[in-house]
Each structure stands twice: as C-alpha cells, then as structure tokens.
Amino acid sequence: MSSIWVLKLKLREKLREDIEEYLISLNATVTSIDAENNTNSLKPKIFKVSAFFTKKPKNYLIQFILINYKVNPNRVFLKKVSIEDIYKKYSQPLQPINIGPFKYSENKNKENFLIKKNIIIPAGLGFGSGHHASTQGIIILIYKIFLKKNIKNKKIIDIGCGSGILGITMAKLWKKKIELIDIDKHSVITSKENAKLNYLNSLIKAKKGNSLKRTNEFKYDIIVMNILANTIMDNIYLINKKLNKNGRVILSGILKHQKFMILNKLRSLGLILELEYINDNWITLLIKK
Ligand SMILES: C[S@@+](CC[C@H](N)C(=O)[O-])C[C@H]1O[C@@H](n2cnc3c(N)ncnc32)[C@H](O)[C@@H]1O
Numbered sequence: 001m002s003s004i005w006v007l008k009l010k011l012r013e014k015l016r017e018d019i020e021e022y023l024i025s026l027n028a029t030v031t032s033i034d035a036e037n038n039t040n041s042l043k044p045k046i047f048k049v050s051a052f053f054t055k056k057p058k059n060y061l062i063q064f065i066l067i068n069y070k071v072n073p074n075r076v077f078l079k080k081v082s083i084e085d086i087y088k089k090y091s092q093p094l095q096p097i098n099i100g101p102f103k104y105s106e107n108k109n110k111e112n113f114l115i116k117k118n119i120i121i122p123a124g125l126g127f128g129s130g131h132h133a134s135t136q137g138i139i140i141l142i143y144k145i146f147l148k149k150n151i152k153n154k155k156i157i158d159i160g161c162g163s164g165i166l167g168i169t170m171a172k173l174w175k176k177k178i179e180l181i182d183i184d185k186h187s188v189i190t191s192k193e194n195a196k197l198n199y200l201n202s203l204i205k206a207k208k209g210n211s212l213k214r215t216n217e218f219k220y221d222i223i224v225m226n227i228l229a230n231t232i233m234d235n236i237y238l239i240n241k242k243l244n245k246n247g248r249v250i251l252s253g254i255l256k257h258q259k260f261m262i263l264n265k266l267r268s269l270g271l272i273l274e275l276e277y278i279n280d281n282w283i284t285l286l287i288k289k
Helices: 013-025 059-068 083-090 133-148 165-174 185-197 229-234 236-242 256-268
Strands: 003-012 029-034 046-053 076-082 097-099 102-105 118-120 156-159 178-182 204-208 220-226 243-255 272-279 282-288
Touching: 003 013, 003 083, 013 029, 013 046, 013 059, 059 076, 076 083, 097 133, 102 165, 118 165, 133 165, 133 220, 133 243, 133 272, 133 282, 156 165, 165 178, 165 185, 165 204, 165 220, 178 185, 185 204, 220 236, 229 236, 229 243, 229 256, 236 243, 236 256, 243 256, 256 272, 256 282
Parallel strands: 102 118, 156 178, 156 220, 178 204, 220 243
Antiparallel strands: 003 046, 003 076, 029 046, 097 102, 243 282, 272 282
16 A cells, blocks of 8 residues: 545534544544644644545545535645655654743654753653643743742652653652653653653652552642643632642643633632643643742
8 A cells, every 4th residue: 555545624513523433433543633733732712623534435425425514625634645744744742842941852862952941742642742822821830930949858649640741840840759640551661761761760660540649748849730620620619628728739730711710720729829821722830838
C-alpha cells in the first residue's frame, strides 16, 4: 500500500462525536485536533477531523454525513495521499518553548543541552508538551512558589501527570522526590520514561490512581492539578483534607468563566486565592491554606 485516502472535516463539538463514531464504523482511523491552533487543546471550538481510509470511501457514505448531519460541503475534503507525504506532514516536530527558567523540547540537541535549563518531553501518549496554556500557567506559578522559598518540608504531588512535565519540572527545581498520579496507565508509563530521559528517575515516583484518593503521604505542602474544572470541583474536599496548613495547591485546566465556581467552593472551606495567572481563555489559580 503506497497511498491512502484522507477525509478532512471541520466540525463543531456537538456533531464531532457522532460523526467520528460513524467514520470509525466505516473502518477509518480518526484523529481530531483544535482547528484554530492546529494543536491538541482541551476544549476547542472547532475541530479539524481527519479520517484515514485504506480504500476510497464510496460517495454515498460521505453524502450520508452531509445530509444526515447537515454539514456544509465546503467543510469536507477527500483526497488521496502518498504514505510518504503523510509521514512528512504529521511528523513535524513541535518548536521548543521557554517557560520560566526552562526550555521544553521534544529532542535532546546534544550541543545545546544544559541539564539545568533543558527539559525533554518527546511527543508521546501523555498530555503535556508545555505548549498548552493550562500547562504554562502551572509552570509559571510553580516557579513563583520556588522563588519565594517560604514553603518548608515540601511533600509534593502532581495529580493528572500526563507526560510528567510538571513533576519533572518540580523535581528539577526542588531536587526532592515528587509523587505523580494519573488515571491513565499510558501516562504513568510515559512519565516514568520521561523522568529517565531527564535523569530524574530517582526522584519521580509515578503511579496509577484516581485523584488524591490513594496517595503515599497523608498530607502535602504542594499539590498541582491540571485537570478539567469538573474533576477539580469533585475533588476540592479531598484537596483540603490532604493539604498541610500553609500549603499551596495550584489548579489549572480551568476556563475563565469557571473561575468563580471553583473559588466559591474553595472559599467555603477556608482556602484562599493567593495569585492567578491568565493565559488565553485559561486561568491558573494559586491557592493557600
Ligand atoms: C490536561 S492533562 C495534564 C497533563 C500535565 N500534567 C500538564 O499539565 O500538561 C490531564 C491529565 O489528567 C488525567 N486525569 C484525568 N482525570 C483524572 C483523575 N480523576 N485522577 C488522576 N488523573 C486524571 C488525564 O489522564 C490526563 O493525563
């Protein structure tokens, strides 16, 4: 097989899942990314959906999408592409990105690699390359806490570790053991691999789990959590229970309009907002107990 057929569509969230299911039922392999930023973001307004077929799909199967889901035909394209072109197009590396004192990149460029500055996060199965606003917000606030030097002892946990990017960043800064938890086993494996790549495997302790339900320590001084707002809401009592007095929790994955919903619940437990960081439509909250 030297070529395949790619069906490209631009879809709003409302229709996306149904149409993706339909395409998968036709044996297509489907990927969806944020159409506006051309990246994987948490809540895109419009998705760019690509469905890959080994044989040309019949016209009536595509017309079914146009008629049944009332999709604008100008938003649907079918073309034949060579496998070689696909590899070239879809293996473009992400540009390195500077956040706080660190430079995050996919590969180790041996000539420029400085152990103090560079963090390597290859494209993999865990979310978190540093390019999403919610990850950037947390890293910036982690660095602010680090500079203040006013948290003692430092038992630290990263909930929803994805690629391990936040745990690895904190291990670099504090040179302490960091506990990482994710509900998804691939994220746990990826975090461990990325810890090794960054020479931090002795400090990164990653395991599978649901939020703060089963942790190694009873209480923490720093909790970081980049998870969607609803999951944060469900876990606020647990966060309060597991946070030491004077401890900090950094919450991200929150859209600007969800800020007060979260803050009200935190305030009702006596947790106070110390700092916030807004980036794009996303907000990151630094909370003190
Ligand atoms: C937005 S990603 C954050 C990844 C990375 N920490 C970052 O900041 O870029 C959210 C991660 O949380 C994980 N997750 C979702 N719900 C969870 C839960 N209840 N407990 C633990 N992890 C969860 C997902 O599997 C995903 O890896």
